[in-house]
Amino acid sequence: MSNLSIELEAPNGRKWTQPTGLFINNEFVASTSKQTIESIDPATELRIAEVHTASAEDVDKAVQAAKKALKHESWKHMSGTDRGILMAKLADLIEEEKELLATIDAWDNGKPYSVALGDDLPETIGTIRYYSGWADKTYGQTISTTRAKFAYTLRQPIGVVAQIIPWNYPLSMAAWKLGPALACGNTVVLKAAEQTPLSILVLGTLIKKAGFPPGVVNLINGYGREAGAALVQHPLVDKVAFTGSTATASQIMKMAARTLKNITLETGGKSPLIVFEDCDLEQAIKWSHYGIMSNQGQICTATSRLFVHSSIYEKFLQAFKAQVKEVSKVGDQWDESTFQGPQVTRAQYDRILSYIAIGKSEGATLLCGGEAQGGKGFYIQPTVFTDVKDSMRISREEIFGPVVTISSFESEEEVISRANDTTYGLGASVFTKDLERAHRVAEEMEAGMVWINSSQDCDFRVPFGGVKQSGIGRELGEAGLEAYTQVKAVHINMGTKL
Amino acid sequence: MASITLKTPHSGDYEQPTGLFINNEFVKAVDGKTFEVINPTDETVICSVQEASEKDVDLAVAAARKAFQGEWRLKTTPEQRGKYLVNLADLFEENMDLLAAVESLDNGKAITMAKGDVGACVGCLRYYGGWADKIEGKVVDTSPDAFNYIRKEPIGVCGQIIPWNFPLLMWAWKIGPAVATGNCVVIKTAEQTPLSALVACTLIKKAGFPPGVINVISGFGKIAGAALSSHMDVDKVAFTGSTVVGRQIMKAAAGSNLKRVTLELGGKSPNIVFADADIDNAISWVNFGIYYNHGQCCCAGSRVYVQEGIYDKFIQRFKERAAKNAVGDPFHEDTFQGPQVSQLQFDRIMGYIEEGKKAGATVEVGGNRIGTKGFFIEPTIFSNVTEDMKIVQEEIFGPVCTVSKFKTKEEVIELGNNTTYGLAAAVHTTNLNTAIEVANSLKAGTVWVNSYNSLHWQLPFGGVKESGHGRELGEAALDNYLQTKTVSIRLGDALFG
Numbered sequence: 001m002s003n004l005s006i007e008l009e010a011p012n013g014r015k016w017t018q019p020t021g022l023f024i025n026n027e028f029v030a031s032t033s034k035q036t037i038e039s040i041d042p043a044t045e046l047r048i049a050e051v052h053t054a055s056a057e058d059v060d061k062a063v064q065a066a067k068k069a070l071k072h073e074s075w076k077h078m079s080g081t082d083r084g085i086l087m088a089k090l091a092d093l094i095e096e097e098k099e100l101l102a103t104i105d106a107w108d109n110g111k112p113y114s115v116a117l118g119d120d121l122p123e124t125i126g127t128i129r130y131y132s133g134w135a136d137k138t139y140g141q142t143i144s145t146t147r148a149k150f151a152y153t154l155r156q157p158i159g160v161v162a163q164i165i166p167w168n169y170p171l172s173m174a175a176w177k178l179g180p181a182l183a184c185g186n187t188v189v190l191k192a193a194e195q196t197p198l199s200i201l202v203l204g205t206l207i208k209k210a211g212f213p214p215g216v217v218n219l220i221n222g223y224g225r226e227a228g229a230a231l232v233q234h235p236l237v238d239k240v241a242f243t244g245s246t247a248t249a250s251q252i253m254k255m256a257a258r259t260l261k262n263i264t265l266e267t268g269g270k271s272p273l274i275v276f277e278d279c280d281l282e283q284a285i286k287w288s289h290y291g292i293m294s295n296q297g298q299i300c301t302a303t304s305r306l307f308v309h310s311s312i313y314e315k316f317l318q319a320f321k322a323q324v325k326e327v328s329k330v331g332d333q334w335d336e337s338t339f340q341g342p343q344v345t346r347a348q349y350d351r352i353l354s355y356i357a358i359g360k361s362e363g364a365t366l367l368c369g370g371e372a373q374g375g376k377g378f379y380i381q382p383t384v385f386t387d388v389k390d391s392m393r394i395s396r397e398e399i400f401g402p403v404v405t406i407s408s409f410e411s412e413e414e415v416i417s418r419a420n421d422t423t424y425g426l427g428a429s430v431f432t433k434d435l436e437r438a439h440r441v442a443e444e445m446e447a448g449m450v451w452i453n454s455s456q457d458c459d460f461r462v463p464f465g466g467v468k469q470s471g472i473g474r475e476l477g478e479a480g481l482e483a484y485t486q487v488k489a490v491h492i493n494m495g496t497k498l
Numbered sequence: 499m500a501s502i503t504l505k506t507p508h509s510g511d512y513e514q515p516t517g518l519f520i521n522n523e524f525v526k527a528v529d530g531k532t533f534e535v536i537n538p539t540d541e542t543v544i545c546s547v548q549e550a551s552e553k554d555v556d557l558a559v560a561a562a563r564k565a566f567q568g569e570w571r572l573k574t575t576p577e578q579r580g581k582y583l584v585n586l587a588d589l590f591e592e593n594m595d596l597l598a599a600v601e602s603l604d605n606g607k608a609i610t611m612a613k614g615d616v617g618a619c620v621g622c623l624r625y626y627g628g629w630a631d632k633i634e635g636k637v638v639d640t641s642p643d644a645f646n647y648i649r650k651e652p653i654g655v656c657g658q659i660i661p662w663n664f665p666l667l668m669w670a671w672k673i674g675p676a677v678a679t680g681n682c683v684v685i686k687t688a689e690q691t692p693l694s695a696l697v698a699c700t701l702i703k704k705a706g707f708p709p710g711v712i713n714v715i716s717g718f719g720k721i722a723g724a725a726l727s728s729h730m731d732v733d734k735v736a737f738t739g740s741t742v743v744g745r746q747i748m749k750a751a752a753g754s755n756l757k758r759v760t761l762e763l764g765g766k767s768p769n770i771v772f773a774d775a776d777i778d779n780a781i782s783w784v785n786f787g788i789y790y791n792h793g794q795c796c797c798a799g800s801r802v803y804v805q806e807g808i809y810d811k812f813i814q815r816f817k818e819r820a821a822k823n824a825v826g827d828p829f830h831e832d833t834f835q836g837p838q839v840s841q842l843q844f845d846r847i848m849g850y851i852e853e854g855k856k857a858g859a860t861v862e863v864g865g866n867r868i869g870t871k872g873f874f875i876e877p878t879i880f881s882n883v884t885e886d887m888k889i890v891q892e893e894i895f896g897p898v899c900t901v902s903k904f905k906t907k908e909e910v911i912e913l914g915n916n917t918t919y920g921l922a923a924a925v926h927t928t929n930l931n932t933a934i935e936v937a938n939s940l941k942a943g944t945v946w947v948n949s950y951n952s953l954h955w956q957l958p959f960g961g962v963k964e965s966g967h968g969r970e971l972g973e974a975a976l977d978n979y980l981q982t983k984t985v986s987i988r989l990g991d992a993l994f995g
Contacts (some may be wrong), residue, residue, distance in 0.1 A: 081621065081956070084628060088584065127576065133580065133628025136956055216723065386625055436989045439645040461631055478632065494931060 004028045006049050011115060012334050014103045015201070020051040023204035024060055025065045026214035032057045037194050037221050041330040042110035042342035042349075043377045051197045054222035056230035059189070061122040063234045064216040066160040066187040069215025075187065078213075080136030087132035087182055090210040093169075104199040105170050106333040110341040110378070111295060113333050124175040127460040127476075129178030138184060138481060148495040155485045156263060157185035158240030162231040164224070164252075166244045167193035167344055168298040174200055176460070176475050177241055178217065182200065184484040189218045189237070191228055195246075195344050224248060232256060239263065241483065243300070246398075246424075246469055264473030264483045266300065268398040269426030271447065273418035273455060275305035276412075277311045279318065279431035283453065288404075289323045289457030291429060293382055296340055297402035298348070300470075301427035303455045305388075305395060306406040307415045313408040317386055317432045320406070323367050328382040328402070330373055340402060342376070342378040348377035352401030360393040361387045364405070390418055398424070412441065420446040425468035429455040433489055448474070499524045502545055506706075507829040508609055509599035512697075518554055518716065519699040521561045521593030522709035526602035528553040530816075533718070535693060537973045538606035538837040539828060539872045550717035555684070555725040558713040560730055562655040562682035565710025570682055571652070574708065580630030583678060586705035587623035590616060590670075593701065597694055601666055602828040604693040606836040606873070607791060609829050616958050619670035622955040622971070626674030629976060633679055643990040649983045652680035653758065654733035656979065657726035657887040659719070659747070661739045662688035662839050663794040668738055669695050673712060674955075675975035676736075684713045684732070687725050688739075690840050692716035721788065728754040736978065738762040738796070741893075741964050760968030760978045762796065762960055764893040767942065768914035769799030769950060770904075775926035779948060783810070785819045787924065787950030791876050792835050793897040796965075797922035799950050801890060801977055802901040803910050809903045813881060816901070817863045820877040823897075828869060837873040838896060844873035845895030854889040859900070885916060893919070907932060911939045920962035924950045 004021040005028070019232075021028035033055035039048040054062070069075050078260060093102065102116035111120070140153040161181050174190060181188050192200040204219045220227060228248075232240050232255045239262040242252050246267040257261045260273040273291055275284045291303035308316045331338035343349045349372070356370055369383030380401060388395050388405040395405050409415040421427060429449040432438050442450040448466040451457050463479035465471050473483050500515040501524070501848040506512070516532075517524030519968055525548075532546040550558070590597065598612035598621075607615075635648040656676050660668040669685065676683050687695045699714050715722055723743075727735045727750035734757050737747045741763040751757045770778045771785050787799030804812045828836035838844045844867075851865055864878030878898040883890050884931050890900050904910040914923055923942040927933050943961045953959055960966055960972035 075813075081625065129581075130577075130631060133630075133632065135628075136625065137632070138629065139973075435987065439987060439989055443645075478634065492930070492934065493936060 001177040001208050002030060004030060008049060010103045010107050012101060014100060016100055018049055018198060019201040019204065021051060021201075022052050022054055022062065023201060023207075023219040024062045025218070026208045026212070028201070028204070031055060035223070035354060036225070037197050039108050039196070039198050040345065041107055042152065042344055045346075045376055045378070048107060049054070049198065051201070051221050053194075054191070054220040054227040056226065058220065059222070059227050059230040059234065062189045062220055063160060063236050065218055066189050067236045069213060070157070070160055070187040072213065072215070074213040075185070075216050077447070080138070080185075081087065083182060083185060084132040084135035086210050086212055087128055087135060087179070089127050090206060090212075091129040091132060091273055093206040093209055094121070094203070095129065097202070098125070101171060101199055101202060104202060105196070108196045108198045108334060109167060110344055112338045112341050114327050114336060115295070120169055120172050123460065124171045127172070127175040127179050127206050129461055131183040133200065134180075134478070134481060135183040138485060140487070148493070150492040150494050151486055152490050154488045154490060155184070157487050157489055158484055160236055161186045161188050161239045161484065162234070162237045163188060163190040164228055164231065164240070164242045165190065165192060167195035168295060168300070170196040170199050171203065173243060174203060180475070180480040180484045184216070184481060187216050189231060191220050191221065193230055194221065194223055226413055229255065232261075233258070237261065239483075242266070245475060249340055251470070258294060264471075266475060267469065268424060269300050269302065269466065269470050270305055270396065270398050270424045271301055271303045271427040272305045272307060273429040274415050274419060274431065274441070275306065275308045275312070275316060276430070276432040276434070276437065277309040278433050280433065281312065281316070284431040285316070285319045285323050287429070287431070287453070287455045289320065289327060291465040292404040293324070293340060293402050294373060294456060296343055299456060300450070301456060301458075302400075303427060303429045304399065304404055305419075306404060307409045307419060308406060310408040310410055317367060317406065321385065324368055324384060330379055330381070334378070343380060343401060344378070346378060348362070348400065352380055352399055352403060355394055355397070355399045356383055356403060357399070359403070360394070362392045362394065364388045364392060364394060367406075369402075390421060396422065412437070416441060416444045420444075423469045424466065426466035426470035427451065499526055501518060504545060504603075506599040506603045509596050512596055512600070514545060514693060515696040515700060516545060518548050518550055518558070519696065519702070519714040520558050521713070522703045522707070524696075524699070526911070527551060527655060528557070533689065533869055535604060535838065537603060538839050541841075541873075544603065544693070547716045548676040550686070550715035550722040552721065552725040554715055554717070555722055555729065558684040558715055559655055559726075559729055560813070561710040561713055562684050563731055565704050565708060566652075566654055566682040568709050569708045571680060571784060572691045574684055576631035576680070577901055579678060579680065580627045582706040583623050583627030583630065583674065585625060586701060587620045589701040589705055590623065590698070591620045597666060597697060600694040600697050602836070604691045605662060605839055608699070608836050610831065610833075611791065612828075618955070618991065619666050620690045621668045621772065622667070622674050625955045626678040629675075629973070631982065633976065641784065643988060645987040645989055647985050649985060650980045651899065651983055652982050653979055654681060655731060656681045656683045657729065657732045657735040658683055658685045659723050659726065659735065659737045659739065660685060660687055662690040662913065663791060663796070665691040666694045669698060671970050672736060675778040675970070676979045677711065679976055679979040681979050682711045684715065684726060686715050686717055686726055689716070689718050690995075692722070708965065724750060727751055730755050732757055734979070736760045741843070741874040744966065761966040762968070763964065763966040765796050765798065765919045765961065765965050766801060767797055767799050767919070767922040767924075768801045768803055768902050768940070769924045770910050770914060770936065771802070771804045771808070771812060772925070772927040772929070772932060773805040774928050774932075776928060777808060777812065777815070780862060780926040781815050781819050783924070783926065783950045784816060785823070788899040789820065789823050789835060789897050790951050792838055794895055795951065796837065797944065797951065798895075799922070800827055800894060800899050802899055803913060804901060804906050805910075806905055813862060813901060817879060820863050820879055823877045825874055825876070835877065835897060839873070841873065843895065847875055847894055847898060850889055850894045850899060851878060852973045854883075854898075857887045857889065859883045859887060859889065862901070885913065892906070892919065907936060911936060918964045921965035922946070924993055925994070
């Protein structure tokens with residue numbers, strides 16, 4: 001494949017020149033690989049475009065570029081304030097192009113355009129802007145020891161960071177990774193997901209426009225097993241950050257273990273949502289619906305296991321069914337009334353349908369949905385399983401689609417134990433009006449994040465991440481900076497003589 | 499209220515607002531009083547501006563209180579607060595030439611220096627814009643029976659009284675942290691230099707700030723300043739200025755509602771040169787340390803101590819260097835030093851020079867007025883001084899320094915600390931241990947090693963002893979504008995029957 005760009009027109013009429021190469025050293029270059037990645041519109045199953053994929057050789061080029069940029073004075077000697085200014089400029093440029101970027105993510109990923117524009121883009125812009133403010137506010141310490149020593153710590157960048165992001169929020173995930181990495185002075189090679197390769201390349205044009213020195217941010221597309229593996233194992237990569245499936249994360253950790261690379265991982269979840277009898281039922285319905293059905297259920301923190309107190313169980317089921325019927329309108333990205341678009345790829349679509357089949361075979365009750373939508377596009381009906389036993393696979397394994405399991409519980413002690421009975425630990429939601437109960441249950445949840453009376457209610461200023469097999473490390477907030485700096489201690493001898 | 503058209507050689511004609519800036523509008527003073535603004539370069543009247551009385555202070559405070567209890571606290575997110583500050587920084591950058599020109603016109607500082615000030619304003623506002631959504635409290639685990647968290651909350655309505663030596667920069671230093679943390683402010687500018695702040699106010703509405711968040715009034719310390727510091731509805735007062743006035747403000751706060759007080763006052767900062775210093779660099783920094791801004795810096799390195807081994811060489815070369823400082827019209831690109839800000843300051847400085855001569859100190863260079871129009875004073879060096887002389891103990895606030903000899907490190911640390919002030923200090927040496935030991939031993943809020951007057955918005959700045967309390971700039975400044983609230987939620991039954 002030789003073309004480095006292609007003229008595209010989205011179904012909403014927006015036209016642009018889509019880069020297709022690998023973004024290395026502020027330029028788009030062809031890959032050495034003969035393979036390409038096809039971006040498919042999940043609503044129509046038609047090809048949008050083909051992009052270059054990175055071979056191991058291309059990955060090496062990108063890493064070398066990042067390494068060179070790391071040591072070059074144009075980045076190395078840039079003050080934190082100036083890094084922040086570049087990042088703020090990038091945020092402004094993304095804001096200027098938000099309609100275009102939302103169009104691309106909607107077309108590529110399948111999410112409704114109104115959601116991409118109203119949620120994904122403000123989050124992307126806000127995250128970069130937030131971290132731009134941190135760039136000149138990270139500190140070392142001076143530490144009091146003895147009169148004979150002046151000790152201080154320096155906070156320094158880790159170095160060349162490899163970042164592998166998923167397809168469920170293409171631009172937001174890029175912003176979550178780039179924000180803290182750049183604020184702390186690192187250089188980056190970021191591999192986008194093969195399911196959603198397009199918006200990251202347009203972001204590349206904005207990185208150059210903002211004025212980042214060449215090689216500071218390199219953006220590539222490629223297959224996990226080739227480009228991803230090459231990136232994770234590259235000797236010049238100092239740190240790996242990955243968001244994706246637990247299975248892949250485990251592979252990455254193994255690869256990183258060989259050279260003891262610094263890694264942070266954000267993986268899957270099977271987050272519980274608990275509805276106590278003293279909740280605001282109407283709000284509980286709305287949030288629990290949103291908590292699994294938004295983004296087509298393709299959320300790592302999706303609250304996919306609902307536990308409802310027995311005294312309100314039947315009432316809840318009826319109301320939830322009605323909510324699904326009223327709100328979960330399935331349609332394409334461009335229809336303003338669409339709530340749920342298609343799943344991102346055929347592979348995901350097939351996987352979710354197979355879980356639905358498993359649920360049926362395990363004997364769960366189907367409250368609604370349970371079938372593919374039919375016709376063109378990877379559409380699946382919003383699906384609700386009830387009378388679910390904790391031992392069922394649909395209750396234990398991450399489905400990553402618009403499929404929720406609901407079961408009832410009797411006591412607080414019981415539901416806490418059942419909610420925690422998972423190898424995952426990403427999010428959790430609790431619905432109650434009782435103040436003490438709220439804090440008490442929050443403390444007991446084995447999760448990185450607990451929402452009281454909401455779900456999927458993230459904020460880029462608040463730490464995000466999982467415990468147990470949901471990941472290592474935290475993103476977002478001030479906590480997100482930790483993963484991207486290293487602490488060096490400097491001891492100045494003020495008098496100890498041998 | 500209409501503005502008037504003024505002109506500077508750098509900007510050409512421009513619109514100068516003259517009203518009091520309250521609720522995002524320029525208004526006339528209630529009693530309609532005005533006062534004159536003098537151009538220190540030629541002693542002519544530039545224009546008149548509205549003068550705030552106690553009644554106007556009441557109106558401004560009421561506007562700030564309304565905004566604080568309303569939209570600013572209830573609706574505006576921290577992120578938005580930050581964005582407004584960043585917008586303001588961008589607008590300052592776009593209007594750099596105009597703002598610098600007005601500063602040079604009103605204060606007399608060289609246009610190149612004024613531009614430097616505006617650049618520092620941009621950095622400061624942008625820096626605090628980044629802090630706005632990063633104000634964090636803690637969660638503290640005491641026992642299983644309680645969920646405790648600490649909130650950092652804005653204080654409320656803050657009165658801020660700023661000086662004339664860096665009119666715009668002092669304005670930015672005060673607004674940045676106060677507004678980033680969610681407070682509303684009433685700023686009283688110095689009566690000598692009200693103009694640039696009013697021009698900056700035209701950018702506040704444009705930046706997006708709701709009305710009442712930032713209010714700026716021109717007026718006199720004795721009236722408007724006193725009214726602010728003793729106002730029962732002002733929660734905190736921040737003052738930068740002389741130690742004498744700082745005391746009055748503390749008294750006024752104590753006598754009214756015990757409002758919180760932060761003060762950034764005067765200094766008589768020691769600038770210490772060791773024999774192993776890089777002498778060329780030291781001369782350059784010592785010169786800059788006293789003559790920058792015409793000596794009108796709270797942190798000016800006005801007491802120079804030179805180690806005996808290089809004393810003679812140093813004094814000879816410092817004399818030559820000082821005489822080379824280009825004194826003249828602020829609007830000439832080559833000018834380093836313009837006129838002192840006012841007749842009063844001029845008289846005061848000349849008075850100290852006379853004192854020095856009378857006390858028997860040697861005038862190495864300078865010691866006289868330049869010309870007959872405009873408050874210009876020659877860069878002046880006194881040597882052969884004794885520690886008890888007035889010119890060594892008291893803050894002169896002009897282009898006048900004293901130079902003394904010292905033998906040892908221990909001696910100069912004592913000499914350096916022999917003052918009621920404690921704002922800044924500097925050490926010039928190539929020896930690592932000397933630098934750290936002396937820096938750690940000097941009683942000052944900032945110690946520079948091998949430089950002088952190197953301030954940065956990221957680094958806390960302020961004094962010890964009678965140079966003030968509290969720190970401005972850096973993360974430290976945020977604490978001046980926040981109060982700590984502990985919330986403790988009981989998770990369990992009553993303890994007592």
